[in-house]
Amino acid sequence: MALKSILFSLVLTAVAALPAFPQEGHGFTPAEIQRGGIAYSSFCVNCHGPDGDQISGVNLGSNQFRRAQSDAELIRIIQKGIPGTPMPPGAYTDEQAAVLVAYLRSMATSPRSTRKGPPGDPSRGKALVEAKGQCLNCHRIGHQGTVTGPDLTSIGITRRLAEIEIALLDPSIDIRPENRPVRAVAKDGTKIAGTLLNQDTYTIQILDSNATLRSLYKTNLREYEFLKVSPMPNFRDRLSEQEISDVVSYLVSLKGLR
Template identity: 45%
Template sequence: MIYRKVLFMRVFTAFSFIFAAGLAAQHTYTSGDIEDGALLYRGTCVGCHGPDGNLVPGIDLPHMKLRRASNDDQMIAIIRNGVPGTAMPPSNVTEFQAGTIVAYLHSIGNTAGGAASAGDAARGKAIFEGKGGCTSCHRIRGQGSRSGPDLSDIGAYRRAPEIEKSIVDPDAEILPQNRTVRVVAKDGTATTGRLLNEDTFNVMILDSKDRLVAFPRANLREFTFVDKSPMPSYKDKLSAQEVADVVAYLSGLKSVEVK
């Protein structure tokens, strides 16, 4: 998960990514560009191609196993124009944005699959529902608490290394939609919960009792973000194998069947 702790605090990693762009000039993509490419990929591509880019049969985007493209320029063109007659639609991203998506795909092609490949999903499920106590905050397909993010289809949009990182270092990245806030009413009543929305006059929270609560700002004397994730690190609570098992379980949660 990505938590942009106000970007001026971000340390830019030292690598940049260069790939050939056919007839066009070579482009350099910074780590920031690749992060943006990741956001675009997750926003527009992940639903069909999956977090690892290999969900469509016969296509593995990070490893350039493609049907209709053999270089980056062609990938960029397909991202922008789609493939008529197939499920691949055109998009309104710019050429540069499409390039960042390709750069992101190359970057994940260069990283290992992570803990998932070493884990056992059945054991992971048992740990998730038992020893790990994960359901006290998270919900999967109708079971568990809603105070943390619902993980019913987490495997459809997060890669195994990202899930693993969230388990062992949950403060590292918190999506904006998962931020925890604390409000105190003028009568002293304090409420902590996940911020779902706010505007100039109202604050809307899913509180720790799974209630959707709206507070008029005029009735509040305090409104603060809780900087740390409410989720504890499982780095020392679970063994490496157990973490791998949980990652394997969660990575397999690809979709929610609605009957």
């Protein structure tokens, strides 16, 4: 069985294992959980962290909530905030709040890790990222590296450990919309590659492989496509199990500029 299939099965297993809501007798669908995860990354992760446990005494990933039992109570907190605490109100629709609840409920049963590797060492991981892994040829960490790949400066805040593992071992399995690669060929034959930033009927905005912001007019292109294969290499065959653990442990420790 290919790694991709294994990982996919793991994800599916995690989803299938989601508990029905004891309070209300129903569960959420994988699509709702996925959508909730994207919303969580956008709205919640900076304070609560990728595993929901970044605030002392609060663990959103435990499916145990001090101020809420039912989905409706969680939705109310998400929308109204908690007066007298740093938890602010948010202008979320009921549906947005509901998919956030779906994701929060799912966190308790989704695996924190997709593999059983040896414990990692962040300092060794840092050295691998900066040397053997050549990660900084594409990525930025703090003031080092470049910008053509996703910024890893806060990757330990925005991604769960399992997500980082998947990104290293099979980077094409889940290309997020913000990292969508684009390939284009101009009418004069010039090849263009980059990351999609925006698009409309007439134009495409990219950050190209030379780290230049470019707006491409479709009338000037011979062809273009949005790639479903990530330009990031698969590190499964490039790094040992120990090295992968080291890199993951380093990336998980990246919490932004201090």
